[in-house]
Amino acid sequence: xxxxxxxxxxxxxxxxxxxxxxxxxxxxxxxxxxxxxxxxxxxxxxxxxxxxxxxxxxxxxxxxxxxxxxxxxxxxxxxxxxxxxxxxxxxxxxxxxxxxxxxxxxxxxxxxxxxxxxxxxxxxxxxxxxxxxxxxxxxxxxxxxxxxxxxxxxxxxxxxxxxxxxxxxxxxxxxxxxxxxxxxxxxxxxxxxxxxxxxxxxxxxxxxxxxxxxxxxxxx
Amino acid sequence: xxxxxxxxxxxxxxxxxxxxxxxxxxxxxxxxxxxxxxxxxxxxxxxxxxxxxxxxxxxxxxxxxxxxxxxxxxxxxxxxxxxxxxxxxxxxxxxxxxxxxxxxxxxxxxxxxxxxxxxxxxxxxxxxxxxxxxxxxxxxxxxxxxxxxxxxxxxxxxxxxxxxxxxxxxxxxxxxxxxxxxxxxxxxxxxxxxxxxxxxxxxxxxxxxxxxxxxxxxxx
DNA sequence: ACCCGAATTGAACGTAGCTTCAATGTCAAG
DNA sequence: CTTGACATTGAAGCTACGTTCAATTCGGGT
Numbered sequence: 001x002x003x004x005x006x007x008x009x010x011x012x013x014x015x016x017x018x019x020x021x022x023x024x025x026x027x028x029x030x031x032x033x034x035x036x037x038x039x040x041x042x043x044x045x046x047x048x049x050x051x052x053x054x055x056x057x058x059x060x061x062x063x064x065x066x067x068x069x070x071x072x073x074x075x076x077x078x079x080x081x082x083x084x085x086x087x088x089x090x091x092x093x094x095x096x097x098x099x100x101x102x103x104x105x106x107x108x109x110x111x112x113x114x115x116x117x118x119x120x121x122x123x124x125x126x127x128x129x130x131x132x133x134x135x136x137x138x139x140x141x142x143x144x145x146x147x148x149x150x151x152x153x154x155x156x157x158x159x160x161x162x163x164x165x166x167x168x169x170x171x172x173x174x175x176x177x178x179x180x181x182x183x184x185x186x187x188x189x190x191x192x193x194x195x196x197x198x199x200x201x202x203x204x205x206x207x208x209x210x211x212x213x214x215x216x217x218x219x220x
Numbered sequence: 221x222x223x224x225x226x227x228x229x230x231x232x233x234x235x236x237x238x239x240x241x242x243x244x245x246x247x248x249x250x251x252x253x254x255x256x257x258x259x260x261x262x263x264x265x266x267x268x269x270x271x272x273x274x275x276x277x278x279x280x281x282x283x284x285x286x287x288x289x290x291x292x293x294x295x296x297x298x299x300x301x302x303x304x305x306x307x308x309x310x311x312x313x314x315x316x317x318x319x320x321x322x323x324x325x326x327x328x329x330x331x332x333x334x335x336x337x338x339x340x341x342x343x344x345x346x347x348x349x350x351x352x353x354x355x356x357x358x359x360x361x362x363x364x365x366x367x368x369x370x371x372x373x374x375x376x377x378x379x380x381x382x383x384x385x386x387x388x389x390x391x392x393x394x395x396x397x398x399x400x401x402x403x404x405x406x407x408x409x410x411x412x413x414x415x416x417x418x419x420x421x422x423x424x425x426x427x428x429x430x431x432x433x434x435x436x437x438x439x440x
Numbered sequence: 441a442c443c444c445g446a447a448t449t450g451a452a453c454g455t456a457g458c459t460t461c462a463a464t465g466t467c468a469a470g
Numbered sequence: 471c472t473t474g475a476c477a478t479t480g481a482a483g484c485t486a487c488g489t490t491c492a493a494t495t496c497g498g499g500t
Contacts, residue, residue: 017476045457056479058460067458123343123403138406162431164423172407173425176400177393183343186358187392203384205393208428211382237446265487276449278490287488 024063025073028053032074036118041071068129072136075121078111079140085111086147097155098202098210101174104148105206106198108178113194116182123183145171155210163213170209177201245283245293248273252294256338261291288349292356295341298331299360305331306367317375318430321394322422324368326415328398333414336402343403365391375430383433390429397421 031053035044046067050057064070089107093100112119122137129137152167161167181197188197251273255264266287270277284290309327313320332339342357349357372387381387401417408417 013475020477046459047457050480057458058480059478061459062477120343123340142407162428164427166420166424169420169424172404173393173397173421176397176404180396180400184392184396200386200389201393204386204389204429205425207384208382208431209424211428211431211433213431214434233446240447266489267487270450277488278450279448281489282447 021063024055024059027055028060028063028070029073029077032070033077033115033118036074036121037115038117040117041121044070068133071121071129072133074118075137076140078115078118079144081115082108082111082144083147086144090147090151097151097158097160098206100151101148101155101206101210102198102202104151105174105178105201106195108144108148108175109181109194109198109201112178112182119179119182122179141175145175148174160210160212162209162211165209170205173205174201177205241283244275244279247275248280248283248290249293249297252290253297253335253338256294256341257335258337260337261341264290288353291341291349292353294338295357296360298335298338299364301335302328302331302364303367306364310367310371317371317378317380318422318426320371321368321375321426321430322418324371325394325398325421325426326418328364328368328395329401329414329418329421332398332402339399339402342399361395365395368394380430380432382429382431385429390425393425394421397425 028049031049032044035048035052046057046060049070050060053060060070064073085107086104087107089103090100093103122141148171149167152171155161156167161170181194185192185194185197248269251269252264255268255272266277266280269290270280273280280290284293306324306327309323310320313323342361368391369387372391375381376387381390401414405412405414405417
């Protein structure tokens with residue numbers, strides 16, 4: 001009675017295929033990120049991608065369903081990087097919620113700064129992607145909200161939020177502003193970098209929102 | 221001696237051509253906005269545009285140099301609308317800087333809400349546009365910053381800014397957040413509209429930033 | 441009616457780019 | 471060496487789309 005699983009040899013073949021698939025996928029994704037970061041999505045044709053990854057065009061389709069799948073994978077990958085960076089920064093920031101939030105925000109900005117064009121793929125017009133792809137992009141983005149959401153919730157529990165400040169909105173603002181740094185940095189003077197941006201945003205958005213509103217009585 | 225200007229008849233012909241050009245341009249732009257708002261830039265091929273505007277494809281090129289010029293004109297047009305809306309709202313808001321800023325921000329958000337996809341054309345990857353077009357888009361955007369910049373400057377002069385708040389950054393934040401409402405409104409629950417967004421942003425970003433930091437002595 | 445300048449048309453050209461698939465290559469086992 | 475399974479290739483198929491331009495239409499003047 002032949003074993004449908006094929007025994008140990010079959011398992012080895014499967015393992016080999018898995019290892020190769022992971023390797024190829026990585027190879028393509030890295031190439032995709034390089035192309036997008038230097039030339040935008042416009043610069044990532046499948047021909048260019050194949051060339052950059054040093055494989056044939058047809059082979060890409062063995063590992064990805066199509067161009068859209070490559071794009072989605074790039075975004076999902078970047079979202080994971082962002083999340084890791086934010087988590088790491090927050091973990092290293094001590095106990096003060098303001099410092100933790102500032103650190104998390106800095107992590108987000110710096111991760112975005114390192115992948116300016118790739119980070120902006122979620123800003124594409126929705127009509128250009130299928131519904132499943134859009135949903136995947138949205139989910140990836142939601143995941144990047146999680147660490148900052150936890151920190152802001154801590155701050156709220158500690159009573160640090162100014163009156164009327166919505167924790168959800170604060171997290172939304174921080175992530176959006178981190179994301180658009182890449183696209184809108186031209187607004188700022190020559191030499192103004194992401195670290196400056198972070199410092200100014202912390203001063204303008206984070207600190208005022210996390211400064212408890214004094215009781216009315218103190219105003220007399 | 222024939223008059224090189226051609227006399228009154230020639231002037232009439234020039235006037236007619238001007239009137240027609242303005243009319244055609246308006247016709248094309250309106251069609252472009254409709255197409256973009258319903259199907260994104262992807263939905264605005266030149267063929268589709270001609271059909272929507274009820275003119276021939278070739279005629280578009282009498283009034284615009286190419287597709288890029290149509291896109292730039294759409295953005296510039298929208299920027300003017302935003303500016304007018306913001307100006308109007310600020311003018312009707314009374315003397316309180318917080319109210320004026322909130323009104324201006326509301327105007328920006330509502331103008332963006334009315335043209336969700338068109339308003340996001342400035343978020344395209346820069347590599348897809350020529351340098352002149354990019355500069356035009358940037359300048360159009362800078363113009364939309366002007367009214368809010370003036371209001372924030374007034375608030376700063378009146379000593380209303382919390383410590384450390386950068387007026388420029390506050391304006392940047394407000395305009396960016398107004399712009400991305402269109403793209404990111406899916407973050408919010410069903411039934412959460414632009415008016416809710418405005419109110420929450422005013423509470424989370426505007427009021428804390430425009431709440432003067434109390435002197436240290438009051439804390440004892 | 442004819443002429444002229446301007447406006448308008450839309451088929452066709454040319455290009456870019458996504459995807460496919462027949463052909464070929466590689467590797468391991470017998 | 472042969473065979474079979476899997477991996478890989480890249481020219482070509484196919485589609486979309488921006489732009490052009492020869493042909494036609496329109497309107498006004500004589």
